[in-house]
Amino acid sequence: MTIHQSNENGKITLSPEGWLDTVSSPELSNAVDSLTEASGLVLDFSMVEYMASAGLRAVVAAGKKAKSMNAEFSVINVVPGVMSIFRMTGIDKKLNIIEK
Amino acid sequence: MRKSIARKLTFRVALLLLVAFVILGVGSFHAVRNIILSENERYARTILSMYNDLIAYDADKEGVPVDVHLHDDIHVYSEYICNWYRIEYVYLYKVNPENGTLRYIDFCFNDPDLNVEFDWVADEDLEYEMTPAFQSILDGSSMYAVLDHGPNVDIIDIITKQEDSFGNTLIAGVTVSMEEIMKDVLRKFILIAAVLLAVFAALIITLYYTIIRKVSRPAKRISKAMTEFITNGQRADVHLDDGRDDEFGMIASAFNSMTRDIDHYLKDIQHLNEDKADQKSQLETAAYIQKGFLPPERFSADGIEIRAMMNPARDIGGDLYDYLPLDDDRVLFVVADVSGKGMPAAIFMSVTLMLIRQYARTGLSPASILESANDTLSEQNPRMLFATAFVGIYNKKTKQLVFANAGHNPPYILHDALRKPVTVQNTLLGLFPGEEYAEENVTLQTGDVLFLYTDGVDEATDPGMRFYGTERLEQTLLEAKASHEENIVRYVFDSLTAFSAGADQHDDITLMTLTVKDTYDLKLDVDLREFSRIRETILACDLPYPLKLDLCVAAEEIFVNIVSYAFKDRVHEGEKILFTLEQSDRIMMRFSDGGIPYDPRESVISADDYDPDLQIGGLGKLIAFTVADSVDYEYTRGQNILTLIKYIKEDLQNDNSSEQ
Numbered sequence: 002m003t004i005h006q007s008n009e010n011g012k013i014t015l016s017p018e019g020w021l022d023t024v025s026s027p028e029l030s031n032a033v034d035s036l037t038e039a040s041g042l043v044l045d046f047s048m049v050e051y052m053a054s055a056g057l058r059a060v061v062a063a064g065k066k067a068k069s070m071n072a073e074f075s076v077i078n079v080v081p082g083v084m085s086i087f088r089m090t091g092i093d094k095k096l097n098i099i100e101k
Numbered sequence: 102m103r104k105s106i107a108r109k110l111t112f113r114v115a116l117l118l119l120v121a122f123v124i125l126g127v128g129s130f131h132a133v134r135n136i137i138l139s140e141n142e143r144y145a146r147t148i149l150s151m152y153n154d155l156i157a158y159d160a161d162k163e164g165v166p167v168d169v170h171l172h173d174d175i176h177v178y179s180e181y182i183c184n185w186y187r188i189e190y191v192y193l194y195k196v197n198p199e200n201g202t203l204r205y206i207d208f209c210f211n212d213p214d215l216n217v218e219f220d221w222v223a224d225e226d227l228e229y230e231m232t233p234a235f236q237s238i239l240d241g242s243s244m245y246a247v248l249d250h251g252p253n254v255d256i257i258d259i260i261t262k263q264e265d266s267f268g269n270t271l272i273a274g275v276t277v278s279m280e281e282i283m284k285d286v287l288r289k290f291i292l293i294a295a296v297l298l299a300v301f302a303a304l305i306i307t308l309y310y311t312i313i314r315k316v317s318r319p320a321k322r323i324s325k326a327m328t329e330f331i332t333n334g335q336r337a338d339v340h341l342d343d344g345r346d347d348e349f350g351m352i353a354s355a356f357n358s359m360t361r362d363i364d365h366y367l368k369d370i371q372h373l374n375e376d377k378a379d380q381k382s383q384l385e386t387a388a389y390i391q392k393g394f395l396p397p398e399r400f401s402a403d404g405i406e407i408r409a410m411m412n413p414a415r416d417i418g419g420d421l422y423d424y425l426p427l428d429d430d431r432v433l434f435v436v437a438d439v440s441g442k443g444m445p446a447a448i449f450m451s452v453t454l455m456l457i458r459q460y461a462r463t464g465l466s467p468a469s470i471l472e473s474a475n476d477t478l479s480e481q482n483p484r485m486l487f488a489t490a491f492v493g494i495y496n497k498k499t500k501q502l503v504f505a506n507a508g509h510n511p512p513y514i515l516h517d518a519l520r521k522p523v524t525v526q527n528t529l530l531g532l533f534p535g536e537e538y539a540e541e542n543v544t545l546q547t548g549d550v551l552f553l554y555t556d557g558v559d560e561a562t563d564p565g566m567r568f569y570g571t572e573r574l575e576q577t578l579l580e581a582k583a584s585h586e587e588n589i590v591r592y593v594f595d596s597l598t599a600f601s602a603g604a605d606q607h608d609d610i611t612l613m614t615l616t617v618k619d620t621y622d623l624k625l626d627v628d629l630r631e632f633s634r635i636r637e638t639i640l641a642c643d644l645p646y647p648l649k650l651d652l653c654v655a656a657e658e659i660f661v662n663i664v665s666y667a668f669k670d671r672v673h674e675g676e677k678i679l680f681t682l683e684q685s686d687r688i689m690m691r692f693s694d695g696g697i698p699y700d701p702r703e704s705v706i707s708a709d710d711y712d713p714d715l716q717i718g719g720l721g722k723l724i725a726f727t728v729a730d731s732v733d734y735e736y737t738r739g740q741n742i743l744t745l746i747k748y749i750k751e752d753l754q755n756d757n758s759s760e761q
Binding site for chain 1: 629651653654661721
């Protein structure tokens with residue numbers, strides 16, 4: 002899986018591309034862990050068509066990381082299939098998840 | 102308490118005797134009275150004739166009747182009579198022929214206490230009141246009796262008359278004291294009554310005991326014997342002494358023969374019941390054997406699943422279903438219906454079943470199987486039994502169904518809608534040798550359900566004799582499909598049973614479904630990377646893409662769980678996880694592992710309770726079980742077997758968002 006990263010005035014956007022499954026999710030976690038400071042953290046999921054619970058955990062961890070950095074956190078451009086995973090676990094109510 | 106017949110009868114006889122006694126008493130009293138009267142009349146007449154004789158004698162001696170000289174003789178005689186017969190008064194008059202008045206001839210009395218001098222003169226006219234008694238005598242009566250019964254007197258006066266030899270009318274009277282006589286009579290009467298009463302009493306007592314001995318006791322013995330006969334198991338032992346020569350002897354003899362007969366009949370009935378039970382058990386065994394000819398009601402293999410049932414109208418039936426894997430790819434299946442039902446149909450059914458199975462084994466096609474079976478059955482079929490049959494061979498690899506129909510109901514193909522493959526009906530089996538059968542074929546799709554049945558289904562009736570009918574059958578099939586029924590055979594049968602509740606089952610009912618599946622089996626190492634093989638398998642299915650992604654998520658979560666936890670404490674070198682994916686009208690994913698027994702359905706957190714800050718595990722199970730429409734787990738032969746079912750729905754795009 003490839004993770005595209007962009008920084009716009011301290012607002013960091015991570016755009017994973019591919020399946021966020023058990024095998025690939027640690028890559029997203031690593032990318033988030035490597036961040037030291039940011040004014041905002043955005044996960045752009047427009048290129049994520051699949052997410053398993055491992056990916057979900059990476060998202061939750063990213064949210065915590067953003068909180069520790071006092072950065073605003075959001076997941077954007079979420080496709081319906083992935084959105085349903087957020088919904089069935091109730092994470093869409095805890096984090097700022099925006100459907101495509 | 103019942104009254105003794107002896108008492109009742111004795112009481113009645115006693116009453117009767119009492120009445121007889123009273124009548125007898127009154128009657129005899131009158132008889133005694135009459136005797137007294139006639140006796141005293143005789144005395145009076147004796148005196149009269151005596152007097153007459155005396156006068157006659159006197160006249161003969163003197164030549165003239167000088168009756169006055171006779172007075173003394175007469176009086177002596179009167180006194181004699183008086184004393185001897187204890188008569189109160191005796192008197193003798195003569196009627197004066199000149200003026201009709203009475204003249205005394207004699208009078209005497211017999212009363213020691215009465216010391217009166219009577220002032221009377223013989224042969225003088227008597228101043229006498231003409232009483233009705235005397236008047237009656239003078240008027241012509243020969244005898245007149247007067248009973249004078251009063252407070253001071255109780256007498257009988259008897260007056261009689263006679264002509265003497267000189268033409269004079271003589272009247273004699275006798276007065277008898279009834280008091281004296283009645284005392285005597287009463288004494289005799291009481292004696293007689295006492296004797297009579299004693300005789301009666303003896304009679305009654307004898308009667309009473311005779312009845313008891315001759316009637317009551319035998320009756321009781323018979324009653325006791327009857328009770329014993331009913332309650333005692335050893336009926337033949339109950340026996341009455343029938344040696345008596347009366348009616349009870351007859352009853353006893355009748356009773357004895359009755360007990361013998363009943364005992365005999367009971368034994369007969371017992372034998373009959375045993376025979377019946379024997380027949381029933383034979384029938385049950387036959388039914389058991391027949392059921393044994395039929396393969397199990399469920400058959401599942403890669404690419405195909407068969408469900409079937411045969412429910413005979415009686416113990417045993419003439420319907421059959423059969424299936425037989427011919428090789429790795431081809432499966433033969435048969436549904437047939439023999440004319441009639443019960444044992445004859447069952448015998449014909451068994452032969453038909455074996456013939457078709459045997460011809461199928463020789464590699465014949467469905468039409469050839471029917472032709473050969475028909476020829477063999479028609480060869481020797483004197484009772485002209487016949488069968489309808491549908492024979493098909495399904496090829497799992499090509500999904501092609503080749504079939505031939507011998508007069509049977511065409512099957513349905515159930516997918517999202519119902520359709521009937523074109524079938525040529527052909528001729529029934531068993532009647533016309535040499536018949537040729539047309540063969541057809543149809544290509545089935547994954548998820549198609551071929552539904553076969555016998556006419557016991559559409560011809561089933563409710564208590565109002567309405568048919569179940571094909572329309573209702575089609576509707577039921579579509580309902581089963583819409584509600585994702587796994588066992589359509591059971592669903593249709595339940596619908597039939599509900600429809601015809603309370604009505605007799607007229608005909609055997611046979612149902613069969615053949616479901617076309619795509620089956621994929623994977624043998625996976627205990628390694629997370631192995632999931633890619635599962636993913637590839639799922640993605641290769643002919644299914645909507647979003648559904649495939651859902652299936653992947655569910656499969657991944659389960660697989661990761663198994664890899665992470667099932668073999669935690671063990672070396673899992675060489676261990677394998679088996680994954681089966683089956684696509685029919687639904688998707689089934691099954692995971693089998695030899696790890697620690699664990700039912701993942703336990704403690705699944707719900708989305709509402711889930712707090713991502715507290716729990717990070719358990720999410721996978723939640724996702725997998727939410728995606729699946731049903732989850733089943735069992736632990737058998739050391740294997741955790743988890744089965745997920747996902748229905749294939751029309752509105753797949755909106756499906757996920759509506760899942761909650």
